[in-house]
Amino acid sequence: MLSDWEKSEFSTTEVDGKPLARDVYTKGTGPVVLIIQELPGIGTETKRLADKLIAAGFTLVLPHLFGPIGRLSTI
Numbered sequence: 001m002l003s004d005w006e007k008s009e010f011s012t013t014e015v016d017g018k019p020l021a022r023d024v025y026t027k028g029t030g031p032v033v034l035i036i037q038e039l040p041g042i043g044t045e046t047k048r049l050a051d052k053l054i055a056a057g058f059t060l061v062l063p064h065l066f067g068p069i070g071r072l073s074t075i
Helices: 044-055
Strands: 006-013 019-028 032-034 059-063
Touching: 019 044, 044 059
Parallel strands: 032 059
Antiparallel strands: 006 019, 019 059
């Protein structure tokens, strides 16, 4: 679903000292728009919005915070 996006990783340390890493997907040119997903994760609706914004000349940044990519439900 995001195979043509640039994938990078953001790493930090949680409050309890454990390492925390998340994938971050980026695509486009122009001013940056950051989309923070909601449950269940980066789904088709989020991707569709991102594609519209990219077509309008923005750079989109999608951090993958939780859940599976492409699913529309948590069940």
